[in-house]
Amino acid sequence: MIFPLEQLVKFSENIYEATVASSRRAYQMAMIKDKAIEENEDKVVSLAAKQVFTKQVKFGRIESKK
Numbered sequence: 001m002i003f004p005l006e007q008l009v010k011f012s013e014n015i016y017e018a019t020v021a022s023s024r025r026a027y028q029m030a031m032i033k034d035k036a037i038e039e040n041e042d043k044v045v046s047l048a049a050k051q052v053f054t055k056q057v058k059f060g061r062i063e064s065k066k
Helices: 005-010 016-034 035-039 044-053
Strands: none
Touching: 005 016, 005 044, 016 044, 035 044
């Protein structure tokens, strides 16, 4: 798997949230059979991580009400 290490090093936000967002984005891309997967030589997780690290995909935390 090719993981975007340069982007990971430059990433200044919460890495745990980015990891979860990358994982969920990869699952989403696989389920909808995103064309970007076929057009790109990277694996789905690497592609999703690149999207998160380059801010092509926005993510955030939803606070639950107690």
